[in-house]
Amino acid sequence: MRVRDLMLVGGVGLGGTAMMIGRAATPPGATISGKVTFTGTPPKMKPIDMAKEPFCARLHAAAPVLTENVTTGPGDALRWVLVYVSAGDQGSAPATETVRLDQKGCQYIPHVLVVQPNQPLDIYNDDSTSHNIHPLAKVNAEWNKSQPIGAPPIHAKWESPEFIPVKCNVHPWMHGWHLVLTTSHYAVTGEDGAFRLQGLPPGKYTITAWQEQFGTQSQDVTVTGSETKSVSFVFKATPY
Protein backbone atom coordinates (compact mmCIF):
# COMPACT_ATOMS: atom_id res chain seq x y z
CA MET A 1 0.00 0.00 0.00
CA ARG A 2 1.54 3.26 -1.11
CA VAL A 3 0.94 6.69 0.31
CA ARG A 4 -2.15 7.37 -1.78
CA ASP A 5 -3.66 4.05 -0.74
CA LEU A 6 -2.98 4.91 2.85
CA MET A 7 -4.72 8.21 2.32
CA LEU A 8 -7.65 6.39 0.75
CA VAL A 9 -8.05 4.36 3.92
CA GLY A 10 -7.84 7.52 6.03
CA GLY A 11 -10.25 9.40 3.78
CA VAL A 12 -12.89 6.68 3.65
CA GLY A 13 -12.57 5.69 7.26
CA LEU A 14 -12.79 9.16 8.69
CA GLY A 15 -14.98 10.93 6.19
CA GLY A 16 -12.20 13.02 4.66
CA THR A 17 -12.97 14.57 1.30
CA ALA A 18 -9.68 15.50 -0.24
CA MET A 19 -8.11 12.07 -0.23
CA MET A 20 -10.42 10.15 -2.52
CA ILE A 21 -7.76 9.12 -4.96
CA GLY A 22 -8.28 5.87 -6.78
CA ARG A 23 -6.21 2.82 -6.01
CA ALA A 24 -3.31 2.44 -8.41
CA ALA A 25 -3.17 -0.63 -10.62
CA THR A 26 -1.45 -3.54 -8.91
CA PRO A 27 2.27 -3.11 -9.54
CA PRO A 28 4.25 -6.10 -10.76
CA GLY A 29 5.98 -8.21 -8.14
CA ALA A 30 5.07 -10.19 -5.07
CA THR A 31 2.55 -9.26 -2.43
CA ILE A 32 2.65 -9.71 1.32
CA SER A 33 -0.70 -9.34 2.97
CA GLY A 34 -2.26 -10.19 6.28
CA LYS A 35 -3.95 -8.94 9.36
CA VAL A 36 -2.89 -7.41 12.66
CA THR A 37 -4.84 -8.57 15.70
CA PHE A 38 -4.51 -8.67 19.46
CA THR A 39 -4.99 -11.19 22.24
CA GLY A 40 -5.85 -10.33 25.82
CA THR A 41 -7.73 -7.25 26.99
CA PRO A 42 -6.84 -3.96 25.34
CA PRO A 43 -7.27 -0.59 27.08
CA LYS A 44 -10.71 0.96 26.74
CA MET A 45 -11.10 3.43 23.93
CA LYS A 46 -12.16 6.36 26.12
CA PRO A 47 -14.49 9.09 24.91
CA ILE A 48 -12.61 12.38 24.63
CA ASP A 49 -14.36 15.27 26.35
CA MET A 50 -13.55 18.43 24.37
CA ALA A 51 -15.46 20.76 26.71
CA LYS A 52 -12.56 23.19 26.71
CA GLU A 53 -13.09 23.87 23.00
CA PRO A 54 -16.82 24.46 22.52
CA PHE A 55 -16.52 24.49 18.71
CA CYS A 56 -15.15 20.94 18.66
CA ALA A 57 -17.32 19.74 21.55
CA ARG A 58 -20.42 20.68 19.54
CA LEU A 59 -19.15 18.81 16.48
CA HIS A 60 -18.88 15.58 18.45
CA ALA A 61 -21.83 16.08 20.79
CA ALA A 62 -23.73 13.11 19.35
CA ALA A 63 -20.81 10.69 19.09
CA PRO A 64 -17.69 11.54 21.10
CA VAL A 65 -14.32 10.86 19.53
CA LEU A 66 -12.49 7.97 21.18
CA THR A 67 -8.83 7.77 22.15
CA GLU A 68 -6.77 6.29 19.33
CA ASN A 69 -3.64 5.05 21.09
CA VAL A 70 -5.06 1.52 20.90
CA THR A 71 -7.85 1.37 18.32
CA THR A 72 -9.56 -1.98 17.94
CA GLY A 73 -11.98 -3.26 15.31
CA PRO A 74 -14.22 -6.26 14.75
CA GLY A 75 -12.53 -9.67 15.08
CA ASP A 76 -9.89 -8.38 17.51
CA ALA A 77 -8.38 -6.29 14.72
CA LEU A 78 -5.92 -3.53 15.52
CA ARG A 79 -6.17 -0.28 13.62
CA TRP A 80 -3.46 2.32 13.01
CA VAL A 81 -0.68 -0.26 12.93
CA LEU A 82 2.16 0.47 10.54
CA VAL A 83 3.40 -2.57 8.62
CA TYR A 84 6.50 -1.97 6.55
CA VAL A 85 9.62 -3.45 5.05
CA SER A 86 12.27 -2.74 7.67
CA ALA A 87 15.08 -4.71 6.00
CA GLY A 88 15.70 -6.05 2.52
CA ASP A 89 14.17 -3.11 0.66
CA GLN A 90 15.78 -2.74 -2.73
CA GLY A 91 15.13 0.98 -3.03
CA SER A 92 12.65 2.99 -5.01
CA ALA A 93 12.23 6.42 -6.52
CA PRO A 94 11.63 9.12 -3.89
CA ALA A 95 7.98 9.93 -3.29
CA THR A 96 7.02 13.35 -4.62
CA GLU A 97 3.25 13.51 -4.22
CA THR A 98 2.08 15.81 -1.42
CA VAL A 99 0.69 14.15 1.68
CA ARG A 100 -2.14 15.91 3.47
CA LEU A 101 -2.75 16.12 7.21
CA ASP A 102 -5.98 17.66 8.45
CA GLN A 103 -6.78 19.12 11.83
CA LYS A 104 -10.50 18.59 11.80
CA GLY A 105 -12.91 18.46 14.72
CA CYS A 106 -9.83 18.79 16.99
CA GLN A 107 -8.42 15.53 15.70
CA TYR A 108 -5.48 14.68 13.49
CA ILE A 109 -6.70 13.00 10.34
CA PRO A 110 -5.17 10.59 9.70
CA HIS A 111 -4.03 9.64 13.19
CA VAL A 112 -1.00 7.85 11.75
CA LEU A 113 0.54 9.49 8.71
CA VAL A 114 3.45 8.06 6.72
CA VAL A 115 5.84 10.10 4.61
CA GLN A 116 9.18 9.46 3.04
CA PRO A 117 12.18 11.73 3.63
CA ASN A 118 11.69 15.11 1.94
CA GLN A 119 8.22 14.23 0.71
CA PRO A 120 6.01 17.36 0.77
CA LEU A 121 3.52 17.42 3.63
CA ASP A 122 0.71 19.99 3.78
CA ILE A 123 -1.02 20.56 7.09
CA TYR A 124 -4.48 22.12 7.08
CA ASN A 125 -6.59 23.64 9.84
CA ASP A 126 -10.20 22.90 8.90
CA ASP A 127 -11.61 24.06 12.23
CA SER A 128 -13.08 27.35 13.38
CA THR A 129 -10.52 27.45 16.14
CA SER A 130 -6.75 27.84 16.28
CA HIS A 131 -4.44 24.88 16.45
CA ASN A 132 -0.79 24.66 17.36
CA ILE A 133 0.88 21.67 15.80
CA HIS A 134 3.96 20.46 17.61
CA PRO A 135 5.82 17.43 16.26
CA LEU A 136 8.13 16.18 19.02
CA ALA A 137 10.96 15.23 16.68
CA LYS A 138 14.30 14.16 18.11
CA VAL A 139 16.32 13.13 15.04
CA ASN A 140 14.76 15.76 12.78
CA ALA A 141 14.46 19.38 13.89
CA GLU A 142 11.57 19.86 16.31
CA TRP A 143 9.13 22.65 15.50
CA ASN A 144 5.98 24.15 16.85
CA LYS A 145 3.65 26.30 14.75
CA SER A 146 0.41 28.05 15.47
CA GLN A 147 -2.26 27.88 12.79
CA PRO A 148 -5.18 30.26 13.33
CA ILE A 149 -8.63 29.96 11.81
CA GLY A 150 -8.46 30.22 8.02
CA ALA A 151 -4.65 30.24 7.92
CA PRO A 152 -3.03 28.78 4.81
CA PRO A 153 -1.65 25.25 5.00
CA ILE A 154 1.71 24.72 6.62
CA HIS A 155 4.18 23.25 4.14
CA ALA A 156 6.50 20.82 5.88
CA LYS A 157 8.84 17.96 5.15
CA TRP A 158 10.91 15.57 7.23
CA GLU A 159 14.49 14.87 6.23
CA SER A 160 15.40 11.75 8.18
CA PRO A 161 13.63 8.51 9.07
CA GLU A 162 11.96 8.82 12.45
CA PHE A 163 8.71 7.98 14.21
CA ILE A 164 7.53 11.37 15.45
CA PRO A 165 4.75 11.84 17.99
CA VAL A 166 2.70 14.93 17.22
CA LYS A 167 0.65 16.97 19.63
CA CYS A 168 -1.39 20.14 19.62
CA ASN A 169 -0.22 22.63 22.20
CA VAL A 170 -3.70 24.09 22.56
CA HIS A 171 -5.72 20.86 22.73
CA PRO A 172 -3.95 18.26 24.89
CA TRP A 173 -6.08 15.37 23.64
CA MET A 174 -4.95 15.85 20.04
CA HIS A 175 -2.33 13.28 19.31
CA GLY A 176 -0.97 11.69 16.15
CA TRP A 177 2.13 10.31 14.50
CA HIS A 178 4.30 11.24 11.55
CA LEU A 179 6.20 8.15 10.51
CA VAL A 180 9.10 8.91 8.21
CA LEU A 181 10.16 5.81 6.28
CA THR A 182 12.78 5.29 3.61
CA THR A 183 10.94 2.35 2.11
CA SER A 184 7.96 2.82 -0.18
CA HIS A 185 6.57 -0.57 0.90
CA TYR A 186 4.31 0.11 3.83
CA ALA A 187 0.70 0.07 4.93
CA VAL A 188 -1.30 1.34 7.85
CA THR A 189 -4.07 -0.97 9.00
CA GLY A 190 -7.67 0.10 8.87
CA GLU A 191 -10.51 -0.97 11.11
CA ASP A 192 -10.27 -4.56 9.85
CA GLY A 193 -6.57 -4.77 10.76
CA ALA A 194 -5.68 -5.76 7.19
CA PHE A 195 -2.58 -4.71 5.32
CA ARG A 196 -1.15 -5.37 1.89
CA LEU A 197 2.38 -4.67 0.66
CA GLN A 198 2.56 -4.88 -3.12
CA GLY A 199 5.11 -4.75 -5.90
CA LEU A 200 7.90 -6.45 -4.01
CA PRO A 201 10.80 -7.68 -6.15
CA PRO A 202 11.89 -11.26 -5.35
CA GLY A 203 13.97 -11.41 -2.21
CA LYS A 204 14.09 -11.81 1.53
CA TYR A 205 12.41 -9.10 3.58
CA THR A 206 11.95 -8.29 7.21
CA ILE A 207 8.39 -7.15 7.73
CA THR A 208 7.81 -5.10 10.86
CA ALA A 209 4.54 -4.15 12.46
CA TRP A 210 4.57 -1.11 14.76
CA GLN A 211 1.80 -0.15 17.15
CA GLU A 212 2.27 3.06 19.14
CA GLN A 213 1.60 1.48 22.54
CA PHE A 214 2.45 -2.19 22.02
CA GLY A 215 5.75 -1.66 20.19
CA THR A 216 7.07 -3.66 17.26
CA GLN A 217 7.08 -7.21 15.92
CA SER A 218 9.06 -8.48 12.97
CA GLN A 219 8.98 -11.49 10.69
CA ASP A 220 11.26 -12.56 7.85
CA VAL A 221 9.50 -13.37 4.61
CA THR A 222 10.98 -14.53 1.33
CA VAL A 223 8.98 -13.95 -1.85
CA THR A 224 9.49 -14.92 -5.46
CA GLY A 225 7.80 -13.90 -8.70
CA SER A 226 4.31 -12.53 -8.29
CA GLU A 227 3.23 -14.76 -5.46
CA THR A 228 1.15 -13.53 -2.52
CA LYS A 229 2.29 -14.51 0.92
CA SER A 230 0.23 -14.20 4.02
CA VAL A 231 1.67 -12.88 7.28
CA SER A 232 -0.12 -12.22 10.55
CA PHE A 233 0.88 -10.17 13.54
CA VAL A 234 -0.65 -10.72 16.96
CA PHE A 235 0.03 -8.23 19.73
CA LYS A 236 -0.48 -9.10 23.37
CA ALA A 237 -2.76 -6.47 24.83
CA THR A 238 -3.03 -5.39 28.46
CA PRO A 239 -5.77 -3.15 29.80
CA TYR A 240 -3.36 -0.62 31.31
Added chain:
Amino acid sequence: MGKLFAVVVTIITVVSTAIFIAHTWWLPPDISAHGHAIDRQLSETMISSGVLFVLSQLALALFAWRFGDREDGRRVKPFPGGATPMVVFAAVLVGAEILTLTLVGAKVWAGVFQTPPDPNSLQIDVQAEQFAFYFRYPGPDGRFGATHPELINEASENFFGLDPARDTSARDDIVVPTLTIPLNRPIALTLRAKDVNHAFYVPELRIQQDFVPGLTIPLHFTATQTGRYEIVCTQLCGLGHYNMRAYIEVLPQAQFDQWLKDKAAQQ
Protein backbone atom coordinates in the same frame (compact mmCIF):
# COMPACT_ATOMS: atom_id res chain seq x y z
CA MET B 1 -7.04 78.30 31.04
CA GLY B 2 -7.29 77.60 34.78
CA LYS B 3 -11.09 77.72 34.63
CA LEU B 4 -11.21 75.39 31.63
CA PHE B 5 -8.96 72.93 33.46
CA ALA B 6 -11.23 73.12 36.52
CA VAL B 7 -14.29 72.34 34.41
CA VAL B 8 -12.62 69.40 32.67
CA VAL B 9 -11.39 67.93 35.99
CA THR B 10 -14.87 68.27 37.47
CA ILE B 11 -16.51 66.57 34.47
CA ILE B 12 -14.02 63.67 34.58
CA THR B 13 -14.62 63.29 38.32
CA VAL B 14 -18.40 63.29 38.05
CA VAL B 15 -18.55 60.93 35.04
CA SER B 16 -16.08 58.39 36.41
CA THR B 17 -17.75 58.40 39.83
CA ALA B 18 -21.17 57.98 38.23
CA ILE B 19 -19.90 54.95 36.28
CA PHE B 20 -18.87 53.29 39.54
CA ILE B 21 -22.03 54.26 41.42
CA ALA B 22 -24.23 52.97 38.59
CA HIS B 23 -22.22 49.67 38.55
CA THR B 24 -21.88 50.02 34.77
CA TRP B 25 -19.01 47.55 34.66
CA TRP B 26 -19.27 45.52 37.80
CA LEU B 27 -18.51 42.11 39.22
CA PRO B 28 -20.57 39.14 38.08
CA PRO B 29 -23.05 37.78 40.67
CA ASP B 30 -21.40 36.09 43.64
CA ILE B 31 -22.10 32.34 43.77
CA SER B 32 -19.91 31.42 46.73
CA ALA B 33 -20.45 31.11 50.46
CA HIS B 34 -17.47 33.34 51.24
CA GLY B 35 -17.90 35.89 48.43
CA HIS B 36 -19.94 38.37 50.45
CA ALA B 37 -16.88 39.08 52.65
CA ILE B 38 -14.73 39.78 49.59
CA ASP B 39 -17.45 41.93 48.05
CA ARG B 40 -17.92 43.89 51.26
CA GLN B 41 -14.20 44.53 51.51
CA LEU B 42 -14.06 45.55 47.86
CA SER B 43 -16.99 47.86 48.41
CA GLU B 44 -15.38 49.47 51.47
CA THR B 45 -12.18 49.97 49.51
CA MET B 46 -14.05 51.53 46.63
CA ILE B 47 -16.00 53.86 48.90
CA SER B 48 -13.04 55.05 50.96
CA SER B 49 -10.75 55.54 47.99
CA GLY B 50 -13.68 56.95 45.97
CA VAL B 51 -14.45 59.59 48.58
CA LEU B 52 -10.78 60.62 48.72
CA PHE B 53 -10.63 60.64 44.92
CA VAL B 54 -13.67 62.92 44.64
CA LEU B 55 -12.49 65.27 47.40
CA SER B 56 -8.97 65.62 46.00
CA GLN B 57 -10.19 66.13 42.41
CA LEU B 58 -12.74 68.73 43.45
CA ALA B 59 -10.12 70.52 45.58
CA LEU B 60 -7.82 70.52 42.56
CA ALA B 61 -10.61 71.95 40.41
CA LEU B 62 -11.46 74.58 43.03
CA PHE B 63 -7.89 75.77 43.31
CA ALA B 64 -7.47 75.79 39.54
CA TRP B 65 -10.68 77.79 39.14
CA ARG B 66 -9.82 80.23 41.89
CA PHE B 67 -6.11 80.76 41.42
CA GLY B 68 -5.24 79.27 38.02
CA ASP B 69 -5.40 82.51 36.11
CA ARG B 70 -3.24 84.70 38.39
CA GLU B 71 -0.84 86.61 36.26
CA ASP B 72 1.41 88.13 38.94
CA GLY B 73 3.18 84.77 39.60
CA ARG B 74 2.92 85.12 43.38
CA ARG B 75 2.21 82.15 45.57
CA VAL B 76 -1.20 82.10 47.25
CA LYS B 77 0.22 80.76 50.50
CA PRO B 78 3.22 78.50 51.13
CA PHE B 79 2.79 75.17 52.98
CA PRO B 80 4.12 75.59 56.52
CA GLY B 81 7.79 74.59 56.49
CA GLY B 82 8.05 74.36 52.68
CA ALA B 83 8.06 71.44 50.27
CA THR B 84 9.61 68.76 52.46
CA PRO B 85 6.95 68.70 55.19
CA MET B 86 4.29 68.83 52.47
CA VAL B 87 5.69 65.67 50.78
CA VAL B 88 6.07 63.92 54.13
CA PHE B 89 2.52 64.86 55.11
CA ALA B 90 1.13 63.55 51.81
CA ALA B 91 3.14 60.30 52.02
CA VAL B 92 1.98 59.64 55.58
CA LEU B 93 -1.63 60.39 54.67
CA VAL B 94 -1.69 58.11 51.60
CA GLY B 95 0.45 55.48 53.34
CA ALA B 96 -1.93 55.34 56.29
CA GLU B 97 -4.85 54.85 53.95
CA ILE B 98 -3.16 52.05 51.99
CA LEU B 99 -1.89 50.35 55.14
CA THR B 100 -5.34 50.42 56.69
CA LEU B 101 -6.92 48.92 53.59
CA THR B 102 -4.19 46.25 53.44
CA LEU B 103 -4.60 45.21 57.06
CA VAL B 104 -8.38 45.10 56.93
CA GLY B 105 -8.32 43.35 53.52
CA ALA B 106 -5.71 40.81 54.62
CA LYS B 107 -7.91 39.88 57.56
CA VAL B 108 -10.82 39.19 55.25
CA TRP B 109 -8.61 37.26 52.80
CA ALA B 110 -7.07 35.16 55.57
CA GLY B 111 -10.51 34.46 56.99
CA VAL B 112 -11.47 32.91 53.68
CA PHE B 113 -8.30 31.29 52.38
CA GLN B 114 -6.12 30.64 55.43
CA THR B 115 -8.75 28.64 57.26
CA PRO B 116 -8.79 24.84 57.03
CA PRO B 117 -11.39 23.28 54.74
CA ASP B 118 -14.45 21.59 56.16
CA PRO B 119 -13.49 17.97 57.01
CA ASN B 120 -16.46 16.75 54.98
CA SER B 121 -15.32 18.56 51.86
CA LEU B 122 -15.41 16.84 48.51
CA GLN B 123 -11.76 16.35 47.53
CA ILE B 124 -10.88 17.09 43.90
CA ASP B 125 -7.42 17.14 42.37
CA VAL B 126 -6.68 19.78 39.73
CA GLN B 127 -3.92 19.54 37.16
CA ALA B 128 -3.05 22.62 35.12
CA GLU B 129 -0.93 22.26 32.02
CA GLN B 130 -0.24 24.20 28.88
CA PHE B 131 -3.08 24.93 28.04
CA ALA B 132 -5.86 23.10 29.84
CA PHE B 133 -7.23 22.13 33.23
CA TYR B 134 -8.07 18.58 34.27
CA PHE B 135 -9.98 17.49 37.38
CA ARG B 136 -9.72 14.18 39.22
CA TYR B 137 -12.22 12.54 41.57
CA PRO B 138 -11.24 9.55 43.71
CA GLY B 139 -13.81 7.11 42.28
CA PRO B 140 -15.94 4.58 44.19
CA ASP B 141 -13.02 3.43 46.42
CA GLY B 142 -12.71 6.95 47.83
CA ARG B 143 -8.94 6.94 47.32
CA PHE B 144 -6.78 8.80 44.84
CA GLY B 145 -4.13 6.85 42.98
CA ALA B 146 -0.57 8.14 43.33
CA THR B 147 0.68 10.46 40.61
CA HIS B 148 3.88 9.86 38.66
CA PRO B 149 4.75 12.82 36.43
CA GLU B 150 6.90 10.61 34.21
CA LEU B 151 3.82 8.56 33.30
CA ILE B 152 1.81 11.54 32.03
CA ASN B 153 0.60 10.62 28.56
CA GLU B 154 -1.93 12.77 26.77
CA ALA B 155 -2.45 10.18 24.03
CA SER B 156 -4.06 7.77 26.49
CA GLU B 157 -5.71 10.58 28.48
CA ASN B 158 -3.40 9.93 31.43
CA PHE B 159 -3.13 13.62 32.30
CA PHE B 160 -2.22 13.03 35.97
CA GLY B 161 0.43 10.34 35.42
CA LEU B 162 -1.49 7.53 37.09
CA ASP B 163 -0.17 3.98 37.16
CA PRO B 164 -3.29 1.77 36.96
CA ALA B 165 -1.20 -1.29 36.00
CA ARG B 166 0.37 -1.41 39.48
CA ASP B 167 -1.76 0.94 41.55
CA THR B 168 -5.28 -0.43 42.01
CA SER B 169 -6.51 2.75 43.69
CA ALA B 170 -5.75 4.66 40.47
CA ARG B 171 -7.96 2.43 38.32
CA ASP B 172 -11.25 4.01 39.26
CA ASP B 173 -10.05 7.62 39.45
CA ILE B 174 -12.31 9.82 37.37
CA VAL B 175 -10.54 12.40 35.21
CA VAL B 176 -12.57 15.04 33.39
CA PRO B 177 -11.96 18.45 31.82
CA THR B 178 -14.97 20.13 33.49
CA LEU B 179 -15.10 20.82 37.22
CA THR B 180 -18.48 19.40 38.19
CA ILE B 181 -19.47 20.00 41.81
CA PRO B 182 -22.53 19.67 44.03
CA LEU B 183 -24.41 22.70 45.25
CA ASN B 184 -23.85 23.90 48.82
CA ARG B 185 -21.20 21.28 49.59
CA PRO B 186 -17.71 22.39 50.65
CA ILE B 187 -15.17 21.62 47.94
CA ALA B 188 -11.46 21.17 48.66
CA LEU B 189 -9.23 21.43 45.61
CA THR B 190 -5.58 20.45 45.42
CA LEU B 191 -3.84 22.42 42.70
CA ARG B 192 -0.86 21.02 40.80
CA ALA B 193 0.92 22.35 37.72
CA LYS B 194 2.58 20.11 35.18
CA ASP B 195 4.83 22.67 33.56
CA VAL B 196 4.72 26.40 34.38
CA ASN B 197 2.73 28.79 36.55
CA HIS B 198 -0.98 28.94 35.85
CA ALA B 199 -3.96 30.38 37.74
CA PHE B 200 -7.41 29.21 38.72
CA TYR B 201 -9.75 32.16 38.37
CA VAL B 202 -13.51 32.02 38.68
CA PRO B 203 -14.84 35.56 39.09
CA GLU B 204 -18.28 34.31 40.22
CA LEU B 205 -16.61 32.31 43.01
CA ARG B 206 -14.46 35.29 44.00
CA ILE B 207 -11.43 33.02 43.76
CA GLN B 208 -8.12 33.54 42.07
CA GLN B 209 -5.24 31.27 43.00
CA ASP B 210 -1.94 30.53 41.27
CA PHE B 211 -0.62 27.09 40.43
CA VAL B 212 3.11 26.69 40.98
CA PRO B 213 5.01 23.68 39.57
CA GLY B 214 6.33 21.50 42.38
CA LEU B 215 3.81 22.76 44.93
CA THR B 216 0.46 21.27 45.85
CA ILE B 217 -1.74 24.21 46.77
CA PRO B 218 -4.99 23.70 48.68
CA LEU B 219 -8.04 25.80 47.89
CA HIS B 220 -11.55 25.50 49.26
CA PHE B 221 -14.95 27.04 48.63
CA THR B 222 -18.66 26.30 48.58
CA ALA B 223 -20.83 27.16 45.59
CA THR B 224 -24.30 28.43 46.42
CA GLN B 225 -25.88 28.66 42.99
CA THR B 226 -26.28 26.09 40.23
CA GLY B 227 -25.05 26.95 36.76
CA ARG B 228 -22.11 26.82 34.39
CA TYR B 229 -19.27 29.26 34.83
CA GLU B 230 -15.90 29.78 33.17
CA ILE B 231 -12.54 28.98 34.77
CA VAL B 232 -9.74 30.95 33.18
CA CYS B 233 -5.99 31.02 33.57
CA THR B 234 -4.79 34.49 34.56
CA GLN B 235 -1.04 33.85 34.57
CA LEU B 236 0.55 34.35 31.17
CA CYS B 237 1.66 30.75 30.64
CA GLY B 238 2.71 30.59 27.00
CA LEU B 239 1.51 30.88 23.43
CA GLY B 240 -1.87 29.23 24.04
CA HIS B 241 -2.63 31.09 27.28
CA TYR B 242 -5.52 32.91 25.61
CA ASN B 243 -7.23 29.56 25.12
CA MET B 244 -6.58 28.06 28.55
CA ARG B 245 -9.97 27.70 30.13
CA ALA B 246 -12.40 25.17 31.49
CA TYR B 247 -15.89 25.26 32.91
CA ILE B 248 -17.29 24.73 36.35
CA GLU B 249 -20.69 23.08 36.50
CA VAL B 250 -22.60 23.42 39.78
CA LEU B 251 -25.34 20.78 40.06
CA PRO B 252 -27.91 19.91 42.70
CA GLN B 253 -26.61 17.06 44.89
CA ALA B 254 -28.82 14.36 43.32
CA GLN B 255 -27.81 15.34 39.80
CA PHE B 256 -24.17 15.44 40.83
CA ASP B 257 -24.39 11.96 42.36
CA GLN B 258 -25.84 10.63 39.12
CA TRP B 259 -23.14 12.36 37.08
CA LEU B 260 -20.41 10.86 39.27
CA LYS B 261 -21.97 7.43 38.99
CA ASP B 262 -22.12 7.67 35.19
CA LYS B 263 -18.49 8.78 35.02
CA ALA B 264 -17.37 5.99 37.36
CA ALA B 265 -19.03 3.46 35.06
CA GLN B 266 -16.95 4.74 32.13
CA GLN B 267 -13.61 4.09 33.85
